[in-house]
Amino acid sequence: MSANSLMLYELAGADPALRFSPQCWKVRMALAHKNLTADGIPWRFVEKDVIAFTGQGAVPVLLHGEEAIWDSWQIALHLDERFPNTPPLFDGASAIPVTRFVNGWADSVLLPAVARVIILDIYDCLDDRDREYFRVTRERKFGQTLEQIAADRPANLLMLRKILTPLRQMLKGQNFIGGSRPRYADYCVFGMLMWAHCVSATVVLEDEDLIFAWRERLLDAFDGFARSAPSIATRREEHVNGR
């Protein structure tokens, strides 16, 4: 393994090509932003032993040569530090602390709101071995069965759109959270929407929403990197086309 080789443990679905984890999408976009490529290693929730060397049980885990880095935030900092000659994720060190607030908002407010909308879609995409783990942990977290959460989808969807208000407000003044071009702050939020995009047919955003246009810009970024990623939509299309 070369000193600069990159490998990324990523959550995968029953279809190993389906990589939908919001935290992994933050890192996938960060890598694309920096013109870096990592070998993605499909990982399932039940494979805690595979990443036990990190002392924790969640992906993404990035292997960079002999180093292992986990937690999407730490991976982003690592990438900017170790690849200073590629486009910066943080436009100067001064943007890091404020971006941490955006990341905290994405994780603590947006993530659970998206989860409530797509929870059964996620379940349906999971590898058989992961389904019991997912059901037990998520039902404990939400205090409801997956089916009970999904039954409120129309209300949950309205709540999600309302929760996105600060992003919508900001987009009246600029094209990206990073300003005139995307930065890691954008990927923190976009990762949550890619999660929905990959597993769910639900129309999360209305066409006329400023956030819709922002998401389009990010789906198109890096030669359509995110748009061309396997999703249930592309799978369905391949099925229709008899591929």
Next chain:
Amino acid sequence: MSANSLMLYELAGADPALRFSPQCWKVRMALAHKNLTADGIPWRFVEKDVIAFTGQGAVPVLLHGEEAIWDSWQIALHLDERFPNTPPLFDGASAIPVTRFVNGWADSVLLPAVARVIILDIYDCLDDRDREYFRVTRERKFGQTLEQIAADRPANLLMLRKILTPLRQMLKGQNFIGGSRPRYADYCVFGMLMWAHCVSATVVLEDEDLIFAWRERLLDAFDGFARSAPSIATRREEHVNGR
């Protein structure tokens, strides 16, 4: 008037010394941060004609020599641009776009949540001439009478504390939204809490909350500038002391 004189139209209560507007507090802190002093001009909601020269009807309005700047965000940008030799509100231009997200969160999420907790306290502090304007506009906005909103105070307070989660999450990793020292992003959020601090006896934050400690740090900043500002607490104390 000297070319660099600063005057600030600020919302005042029945007591002209009571300056509680959250948007004005953003600017008050910004001025203190930059070691600048503005003459504060008490203004009431009914005095739209006094600031009509701006083409809009809200404070803060900053007069800088012959220039008038309004909207707290624009004032912050103006101060950093025009006073480059005082401590920067934005730690480099790259921090501006991400801070705009924080400002949008403060205005669109935090402001209405604080308002629901302190709405009658605000009303009680207002100048008699402002009360009808405030009641009519706020009752229209919330679709409830001020008394109906206030009747839900316990639930509204719990909601406010929940809404502050992203700030709490961030404070696990750093002391200020600006990192190791406060920046304009901090004042965007702190302004909302100063609003409550000035007009309400409600205990908004619990002592053990990380946000409590952050607010203490900002109350203490600039030689206790915010802590020593007139508030209903200081007024009550003066009354007790027979002043």
